[in-house]
Amino acid sequence: MERRNREISLDEVEIDGPALVHVETGGGGYASFNSAGHSNDREEEDFTFSIAFIFSKYGDFHTIDWQRDLARDRLRHKLIVGKRADFPLGVAQSAWDAGAGWICVLMVGLAAGATAGVIDIGARWMSDLKDGICADRFWLDREHCCWSSNDTVYKDSDCSAWTAWPEMLNYYGKNPFFYVLEFLFYVVWAVLMATLAVVLVKVFAPYACGSGIPEIKCILSGFVIRGYLGKWTFIIKSVGLILASASGLSLGKEGPMVHLACCIGNIFSYLFPKYGMNEAKKREILSASAAAGVSVAFGAPIGGVLFSLEEASYYFPLKTMWRSFFCALVAGIILRIVNPFGSDQTSLFHVDYMMKWTFVELIPFAGLGLFGGILGSLFIFGNIRWSRYRKTSKTLGGNPIYEVIVVTFLTASISYFNPYMRKSASSMIKQSAFWQLIVALIFKFIFTIFTFGIKVPCGLFVPSIAMGAIAGRLVGMSMESVFRSVQMQSGHSTYWACQIGKDCVMPGLYAMVGAAAVLGGVTRMTVSLVVIMFELTGSLEFIVPTMVATMFSKWIGDAICKTGIYDAHIELNGYPFLDNKEEYPYSTIAVQVMRPCPTASVTSSSTPEGHPERNELSVIVQDGMTVGDIEQLLRETNYNGFPVVVSTNSMYLVGFVTRRDLQLALHAARKTQPYVVTDSVAYFTNQVPDPAAGGPAPLRLRKIIDLAPMTVTDQTPMETVIDMFRKLGLRQVLVTKNGKVLGIITKKDILQFMRNAQSGFTNPNFK
């Protein structure tokens, strides 16, 4: 309660929001009010407005204004620093404020590590449940069951304590009917689990499906999706993830783990109003959470930080990097303590044996990279086509449960007969049987295309890694036989390419490199991917092969289709994501993109289509409009904000006012100031005429204008404008010429423009 009160007192100053500079630079903004009458009413009005402002949030599916949020935070910080003199309360508050970020990421790390541990253990147990159950202790999975039973005939993770389902039904003999029963149990369990997962998702938390990474990217870039990181999503996604991965579907836990970690970050950030009440600051916690998610998914803390930096985050100051690292490390340590895999390693596949490679082998590694890029692009193409069909088709889109049942049934039936598809990616790297591997690769590819996007929590990393590992192993085995035959022909075993005595081509290394190549082709990650693979194996030895493969994979992949799977899904879903990485070589200037379009014939064809065309800019005059005029403007347009100008003739820019602030202010005025009528003139200036002079009482609205809107001139190249949007996190920019406002460019206009430019890429001039 104490804290909440403090927040209100802080935000009371923040009500001045956009025009907050008034408060600071001598309080001029407020002082001027006092010269006019109605001071009592004013205070009441101010208070109503402030409360409304505090509890006002960004609308769902809106974009945040980074500059404004960060300014709010700076003001808050300044006030706390100012209180430092009040010993001891002020000092304590200041220390708490300084440490809040660290405490928050510490808690996120702890919770993410614990969650990952629980999910790993749960998924393992349920996955084994398809085959049978531990007779003595039903809560143990097969491996732990056999460990605890002290069985001497423990072999190939089978022991007498572990009871297959047919055995439970007293079918002991290994006759055909036993296998049919086993198969039926396997498939039925798989379908049941997957169905439960999809029903849970559909009923309780529709946002819990999928990998979540495309949406996380959008959220980190400043998009608001209510409930996407809420507690229900967290709970249902955790349970659903256990069920879905236990069902044997071709999906991974890694993407969802990042989503879960971000949910944790979001939930904990509400304990710290500094982060919970400020969307821009909250993104710092979420970036750290994303790093923790990758850290627990792969046991790769540094890779997690780089993933957050390279793939996920948009706003990533160095302070956040250091905290992300801390968060990722804490999560990794907790997972190691929980120790879900029963060994000391937290990573998916830890390869102990020494592997050496020679420079000649860089050629097959590069070849694997090319293959990875092509396979990844094919996958993206296939998956996006199918996802688009799912979105548009009524049959498929309306019946997600049937889709899941069919996919699970097919996956389970076929995987049952191919051991390479039932096994985890980890064992895939060590085993080998040529034709079965090829079959497994083909099925894995097809299944994953149809699986990624069904309405259960499903990640993409592990299926990609599995595909790559299979392909890599195939190449490695071929290389091995080639080298062997070359050696036999040349007659001596220490051939130039093979300085070590024994078998010099290590198919396991090829599997690793292939995994990196395909993962790179699918996600188009670079540095973070190499570092993750390096942390997975724990040796710098393999950086070079991995890097070569990743590089070729990215080159060929980018040549075939420019976007990775996440960006492709962002595009498919039409999220307003302004890519931080791309460079846009356009040759357009601001005046050609802004709205309203100037009537000049040169630019008329560049109009973004699908928008109702208005030929006049909707502006607010600083001292010439009545309350009725403004209300009419609000009714007739749906813009999020309006430029305030000196007069409609001159159009010289004064500031910018948002629709929300206008609505709130008018609403508050109508409610608390009975003398404000439709004919009252709204004044956005400090010079308000004395109401005693006759006419209806004026309405003062100076405090709601943002006197520092971002502007560009009409001739500014669009590259610069896009740069400003990306780097400063703007929502809109005003276009001026010789001091006059000509139009406005919003983030949506930018995205629309970029989409148009990309489709007509050969002629970006729109001519």
Add this chain to the structure above:
Amino acid sequence: MERRNREISLDEVEIDGPALVHVETGGGGYASFNSAGHSNDREEEDFTFSIAFIFSKYGDFHTIDWQRDLARDRLRHKLIVGKRADFPLGVAQSAWDAGAGWICVLMVGLAAGATAGVIDIGARWMSDLKDGICADRFWLDREHCCWSSNDTVYKDSDCSAWTAWPEMLNYYGKNPFFYVLEFLFYVVWAVLMATLAVVLVKVFAPYACGSGIPEIKCILSGFVIRGYLGKWTFIIKSVGLILASASGLSLGKEGPMVHLACCIGNIFSYLFPKYGMNEAKKREILSASAAAGVSVAFGAPIGGVLFSLEEASYYFPLKTMWRSFFCALVAGIILRIVNPFGSDQTSLFHVDYMMKWTFVELIPFAGLGLFGGILGSLFIFGNIRWSRYRKTSKTLGGNPIYEVIVVTFLTASISYFNPYMRKSASSMIKQSAFWQLIVALIFKFIFTIFTFGIKVPCGLFVPSIAMGAIAGRLVGMSMESVFRSVQMQSGHSTYWACQIGKDCVMPGLYAMVGAAAVLGGVTRMTVSLVVIMFELTGSLEFIVPTMVATMFSKWIGDAICKTGIYDAHIELNGYPFLDNKEEYPYSTIAVQVMRPCPTASVTSSSTPEGHPERNELSVIVQDGMTVGDIEQLLRETNYNGFPVVVSTNSMYLVGFVTRRDLQLALHAARKTQPYVVTDSVAYFTNQVPDPAAGGPAPLRLRKIIDLAPMTVTDQTPMETVIDMFRKLGLRQVLVTKNGKVLGIITKKDILQFMRNAQSGFTNPNFK
């Protein structure tokens, strides 16, 4: 030649520089010229101007305009893409252009690795030269000499093939005179080497002294220092670094290695006009080079990339990150092939033995962190005080050679008697002798304070690491005896803190943690430091201890003094470096910082001191000034540019014109257009009156205006303005109010403002 021609033809379009949009959007800018007369003269004039423009560069100690340079590059890229249709030349050119960046960083990596190898070998050989020489093969250092001699009495790196200097003079017996002679040789050689280094630096390349990292930071942030990365600096710094580190001074090779790698990057960038001719693009290569420098210095490619990202670079798009990684990796591989240390490891200290730690030990690790932060801050304080004295004092500043001789003499004399100071940091981690270690720590600290800054190439990493390693070992040894005595008292050897049977406290690990702590305290690096330490040791096991120490070190260090050693030196030298990391919680608005200062009393005290105060903004009127007026303006002021306005009455902003462009244009006009006289009116508009109407011929200057200057309103908070400068890389911003130009804020004003605000931090409002 072919390539040069292409560049000219590209830049001919770029002469339109700021207003380049004209060329693209239908060529309107040029078309309008043709309607007026003098077309022949115009072409000639254009050509002269364009040549001048191409060969014009940024002045020495100027700041680059990132937006403009990047726009130039985008235009260049667009033209090449446009040529893609011309098969095969256009395609080849396009491919070459796309691959140029990769080829360039590849070459940089190769060269950096080779250079590092040569320097390592050279320094090792010369360092041993102080003691003696290899009798058979003088070009071998002591270790290789003993290896190659096949000597059986090879012990403690001494063998019969290695001849100490007294032995060369036929003084064999180990009598006192032998040791005196050995001491004399040692000191004389040391002084000779250091003197040679300082003379070389003083005579040939004054920029070759010091670590270079502060200057690299400034250069990467967009500062131009001619010759700082030139070939002479490279050569002299390489030779000087060998000499200086062989002389036994308390300095490291790491900072200079980064400087050398950046020299290589700069030199190679001239092979690729895309980078060599564009300062902003060149920074991409330099960032990658810095990563390669750290990579070869520590054998830590990932750490190098993170160092470049965290500490060095300013503009670091993800594309650069990937290339930096490649560059760092290539450099690391080459160094491994050169194999300067005769073993398979490239790192400074590679610790093979298994080390375990327990959670209780995190307390002494945190304590080491605190110690590191305090020691680092003390070091910064002492070194900066001494450096300031050196700058101001005539005796010291004027005689760098004497200073070096004195410091070297003292260092050599004292180190000769303390084996811990003669040995490398690597062996320090393994050895132990309490009191000698304390003495070594104190001397190391004092020597390093006086050494960092003398006029030879000198880095800071290794001395810091050595100090930290000594301190850490001391703590480790104390902890060991404490734990032992606790165990003996409790009566059993498997105490709670010590699960492993044998000695559980590993002083070597403490030395490592201490090294990280002191290095963190001195440089204030975070993530990159932890990753470097992790790559040095090759095990994820030690990340947590290192991280705890680094964190505490940074906290306590930042509490004592805010800046790291590099930023402190940047401040000391007054470089215009706008820190990318700091957050500035000021509460000032643009109008209070801009020049000229408004006459309002509130802000009059905020005038940056030391500048001549002008009460009027120097502007150019778009169609009302004669050539003479402009020339007078150029003479009377020294501003780098002027806003162009509609009229002095209205002050509505049209654009911005730089001093350099104005001078070039006027010079060209006077030279090639005889009809342009002092009374000619200069027109910055498209509507130029017909000269036939009487009066002197007009001068058209439309093409040199930047029609897209960055503007902010007068009420914009300074945080936002600083953000724009940092993120968009601006040189200046124009301050407007209601469309009128009020003033201008340059990067220098921002730096001045920040310095003022920091000194009066308790009252940042300047009130």
